[in-house]
Amino acid sequence: MFKKVIIQSDERGLLFRRGSYVKSLQPGTYRMSPFTDDAIMVQNVLHPFAPAAKELELFLQDAELLRELAIADVQDNEYMLHYADGKFVSLLTPGIYAFWNVLKKHTFVRIDIRNPEFAPEVNLAILPKLHGHYQSFEVGGHESGILFYNNVLQRELRPGKYYFWKGPVSVMIKTLDLRQQQLDMTGQEIMTEDKVTLRLNFVCQYRIIDSLKALEIKSFEDQVYILLQLILREYVGTLKLDDLLRMKQEIAEFVLSRLNDKSGSYGVQFLSAGVKDIILPGDIKEILNTVLLAEKRAQANIITRREETASTRSLMNTAKLMDENGTLYRLKELEFLEKICEKIGTISLTGGGNLLEQLNSLLSVRGSEK
Template identity: 20%
Template structure:
């Protein structure tokens, strides 16, 4: 019993030393090793890593692309519309030493930075731009995040705005605005059509007035159209010139 009681603590110490010395890192992991508090220039791994107990410590860093869902943010657009916007960001660690040394918690820091950047960037745009130019806004947010997280050894690969939620009262106001805009466009198109028709009629009148035969042919064509109409009404078209000629020869009473 005495030998067994001594053997158990010895085995425990050996197991502790083995687990402290031998570390295995997966293919997507890197280890930042601190030797008496100092960090090396490069991270170690993947594979088998041997540490000196009580002198060296190691912190694992995941090098895979991480997906973070940015919580819904209250944003006031440039045209004073209150909306709720949420997004998703894709980022990964490209320098594990910086990710450990330069920032306390790179995941939390990236998340908070993404929230503030989302609010500041979208607040500079109107609601229509948020809804119609998402690709441009995604690119702008991604560039800002990537520039600010570079010092942490973080690479922001992509940012996607997921939802832009508008209050119901604002939805009704936007619908009225869209309806008014459509009505304005319809009136403009109708006015442009009238203008083009008037221009063509003026051109046609100039051609007919310059060619007497053309006016006569048009007169005969009009008679043919009237003859094809099966009604009891008989209409004889007269041009203004003919009416003026008839009035000129009309004897005075």
């Protein structure tokens, strides 16, 4: 009895004789004698072409079969994006693949992972299906990114998110903060021209403007700190202590000017600088306090003498006016009497003479009684 094999419209058959592939079979009904060694392997065209226990290369010599297959040969340095009717299906790693190009149209996008950055034609919507085959990096809005392949600098990256294929090339992105930054120098010991050792607290603000230049400098912040330290030593060492205390603002202006002279070599722009504190040794502080106290006492004495002189001059002017004007003299008598009355409860006057003479007599008597 013949063996009947029916191949549906969504299927294809592979005819084998004595285990060897002979040809492909189109949809239809096939009868085989039980006395032959023929066998038919039925394949669903909606599934990948993958005959069980057979190498794919065995079938690639059949030109008739190849007309219905889409072959994807992925090299060691490649990935391949597989699409069916324009819709992404999967990512193919190195190897050889075949798909029935019958009911669906299979297409492929070849990716050379020796250039790991995603090409523009890669739709980011397929990322969830690429898990494990790519890596991403993000450069913040206030940052600049520097791209390296195998530790070799490639280019500067603007803010955004970047995707790279995993493969033989290692990818690294270093980011630099472009916002305004502050460098604090605290407790820096410096000797003035007159051999006074003091401690200086200094601050400066800067911003990176050339990321590539800044990245060329090893231990960037340490080197900027040393630059600031040397400029301060250079300037403060030419000043005496009194000049230094008097010229704090000039120090900041000089240091900022010198820093910006060097800024091009560091890829930065220095925005401002200033002296926060000048800390003196204890003995120097005591001496300065003594000097300051003596200066204030001298100023107080000058003010006291000036007030005494003004008061005496005022009395002289008053006496002159009283001598020239009898009415003013009489008013002064009354003013004098008013002041006495504020201090004394009762006053009795007897005898002759004018009022001022009697009051003087009264005061003389009271003074003698004391």
